[in-house]
Amino acid sequence: MADPRSKLPAVHQLLDTDAGRRLAAAHGRGRIRDLLRQELAHARAGAFVSREVPGPEALLGRVAARLAQTRSDAYPEVINATGVLIHTNLGRAPRLGVAPGGYLALEMNLPAGGRGERLTPVVERLCRYLGAEAATVVTNNAAALVLLLASHAAGRAVLVSRGELIEIGGSFRLPEIMAAAGTRLAEVGCTNRTRVSDFEQAITGDTAGILTVHRSNFSLTGFVASPRVEELADLAHRAGLPLWVDQGSGCHCDLAPYGLLRETTVQEYLGLGADAVLFSGDKLLGGPQAGVLAGREAAVAPLRRHPLRRALRPDKAALVSLAATLDAYLAEQPERVPLYRLLGQSELSVRRRAQRLARRVAGRAAGSRAVATRAVLGGGTTPDQTIPSWAVELPDRQDLAQSLRQGIPPVVARAEGGRLLVDLRAVFPEQDQVLEAALLTALGGLEGSPP
Ligand SMILES: *Cc1c(COP(=O)(O)O)cnc(C)c1O
Numbered sequence: 115m116a117d118p119r120s121k122l123p124a125v126h127q128l129l130d131t132d133a134g135r136r137l138a139a140a141h142g143r144g145r146i147r148d149l150l151r152q153e154l155a156h157a158r159a160g161a162f163v164s165r166e167v168p169g170p171e172a173l174l175g176r177v178a179a180r181l182a183q184t185r186s187d188a189y190p191e192v193i194n195a196t197g198v199l200i201h202t203n204l205g206r207a208p209r210l211g212v213a214p215g216g217y218l219a220l221e222m223n224l225p226a227g228g229r230g231e232r233l234t235p236v237v238e239r240l241c242r243y244l245g246a247e248a249a250t251v252v253t254n255n256a257a258a259l260v261l262l263l264a265s266h267a268a269g270r271a272v273l274v275s276r277g278e279l280i281e282i283g284g285s286f287r288l289p290e291i292m293a294a295a296g297t298r299l300a301e302v303g304c305t306n307r308t309r310v311s312d313f314e315q316a317i318t319g320d321t322a323g324i325l326t327v328h329r330s331n332f333s334l335t336g337f338v339a340s341p342r343v344e345e346l347a348d349l350a351h352r353a354g355l356p357l358w359v360d361q362g363s364g365c366h367c368d369l370a371p372y373g374l375l376r377e378t379t380v381q382e383y384l385g386l387g388a389d390a391v392l393f394s395g396d397k398l399l400g401g402p403q404a405g406v407l408a409g410r411e412a413a414v415a416p417l418r419r420h421p422l423r424r425a426l427r428p429d430k431a432a433l434v435s436l437a438a439t440l441d442a443y444l445a446e447q448p449e450r451v452p453l454y455r456l457l458g459q460s461e462l463s464v465r466r467r468a469q470r471l472a473r474r475v476a477g478r479a480a481g482s483r484a485v486a487t488r489a490v491l492g493g494g495t496t497p498d499q500t501i502p503s504w505a506v507e508l509p510d511r512q513d514l515a516q517s518l519r520q521g522i523p524p525v526v527a528r529a530e531g532g533r534l535l536v537d538l539r540a541v542f543p544e545q546d547q548v549l550e551a552a553l554l555t556a557l558g559g560l561e562g563s564p565p
Contacts, residue, residue: 118161123170125150133174141181149177149522156554159477180548183523192524193549197503197537199456200493202283204526206396206403207493208452212438213431220430236433239440240408244366244381244391248414250407251436252426255394256286258405259360261426262390263295265416266356267322271300275308277340278327282362282494288327297322306334310341310349317353323389324350327360330494343378347387356389356413363495364393364406367448372457374491374499380408389413395432397493400453401439402432456540461502464538467546468504471536474550475506478557482508489539503539506553510534517556525552 128134128150129143138146153173161167168176184190192204200206223230233251240249252258263272272292279301281287292299300321303312313324324346341349343359350357365377383391390413395404405426407414417423428436442450449455468484475482485507488500508514510533518525528535541549 118165118167119158122154122157122161122167123173125154128170128174131170131174133171133178137174137178137181146177149180150174152555152558153177153551155558156551159554160474176547176551180522180551183545183548190524192519192526193545193552194540195505195518195525195527195536195538195549197487197489197505197528197535197539198492199453199489199501199540200397200491200495201540202493206394207398207400208456209396209400209402209435210438210442210451212435214434218430218434220433232427232430232433236437236440239437239444240406243440243444244384244408246384246408248409248411250414250417250423251395251428251433252405252407252423253428253432254403255360255362255392255405256291257426258392258407259291260295261417261420261422262358262392262407262413263292263297264422265420266413267295267297269296269298270322271298271318271320272322273300273302273313273316273324274327275303275312275340276301276305277303277308277334277338278329280327280329280331282330306337307339308341309339310345313341313346313349314353317355321353321355323356323358325358325360328362329497330362331497333497343383343386343388347389350389351387356410357387358409358413359383359388359391361391361393362397363493364395364397364399365495366399366443369398369496372454373501374496377496384409395436395439397495398453398491399439400451402435404428404432404436452542456542457501459539459543461504463543464502465504467541467543468506468538471538471546471550471553472506475508475553475557478554479508482506485535487535487537487539489537501539503537505535505537508534508536508553508557514556518552521552521556523548523552525549525556 125147129138153176157167194201194204221230221232236251237249252261279288289299300316302308302316347357361380361383365379368376370376380391380393390407390409392407395401395406439451449458472482472484485505487503487505489503490500510529515527515529515534518527528537
């Protein structure tokens with residue numbers, strides 16, 4: 115039988131097709147030539163196993179798919195093979211790709227033709243989904259907290275438990291944020307134990323409210339106690355004060371179906387008497403960077419009037435994406451949200467993908483194999499908890515992780531105990547082919563290296 119490799123076209127033939135010329139015009143002839151050489155090398159290697167080779171269209175299609183992953187040179191899209199679903203360095207939650215390029219009815223009421231309010235559509239959806247009386251949106255959770263404190267507690271004291279004076283990282287330290295907002299922090303209780311009576315005794319004529327902060331990135335165990343939210347709400351309301359909850363993670367649904375522990379949701383905090391709940395849009399809500407504050411009208415109204423609000427106004431692309439994310443939940447289709455699509459994959463399907471990928475790269479990496487791993491949600495959302503996952507294990511050569519990061523598209527893997535794990539939990543199944551090409555290229559070292 116003829117060697118199937120003899121059926122492979124030459125690079126210059128591919129470059130001379132319509133599709134090849136279009137790609138070269140858009141991305142540069144040299145770049146396309148290099149990528150086609152890589153694809154031809156993979157095809158030659160694959161022909162040994164399958165005795166089949168892809169045609170010109172398939173080869174050009176693969177190059178186009180790889181380039182589509184890296185639309186921006188400044189902020190290239192990467193394949194997240196770290197097993198961390200909400201990765202701080204990779205833009206936290208993947209969001210719905212619905213950002214419009216052209217003009218949009220951002221502040222125009224189309225039926226009336228007059229000026230509209232940019233937040234109205236998203237606020238309406240937030241209230242409906244969260245069961246809140248009122249809501250507002252700013253650039254991020256930190257901004258929501260600053261705006262809340264500046265609007266309600268400027269020059270006055272806010273009570274916070276000593277067990278909740280958190281640092282989130284990236285310079286979010288609660289005492290500093292409070293100072294920057296012009297609020298006095300009144301610390302209550304002890305690091306490990308704070309009681310309702312501690313709060314009660316700390317209330318003075320100068321107190322503007324009680325703030326409770328979710329321990330996002332650590333857990334407190336052992337001899338510990340903290341008041342329940344409903345007890346704090348009751349105390350606050352008896353004293354004529356508001357209770358605010360910096361929930362942070364934006365947990366809005368039961369995570370048990372995804373194999374994670376239940377957490378108090380935003381909706382539940384509101385039901386338990388919180389006057390306002392604050393959270394990030396790009397953590398468990400699975401949306402864009404945004405800070406949401408939802409709760410009682412009396413808690414939200416002063417924020418609307420505060421001059422800082424204009425300085426913390428969210429971008430149009432974030433609002434469009436946030437509204438689309440909320441629409442998915444309102445339609446009870448969380449799987450439309452990329453984060454929940456990743457979370458919802460069965461362990462078996464992740465395992466099959468890892469096994470397939472391991473087989474495909476085995477020729478270029480001796481000793482590579484599919485292994486069971488644990489992935490995490492990350493982003494300071496569910497500390498100490500993991501999700502079952504699978505990865506392709508590769509020998510951890512220092513240069514391999516780096517060449518993966520510098521590939522087209524870039525792949526960020528996880529180094530662990532002397533090996534490199536390409537974890538598939540946070541990789542979208544439709545990225546598998548492109549991931550395979552990127553792995554083969556990095557493993558092959560040099561483009562066109564012999565199979
Ligand atoms: C993540 C987090 C923040 C900061 O949110 P950003 O959206 O990054 O500003 C604040 N508070 C808590 C409890 C958090 O978990």
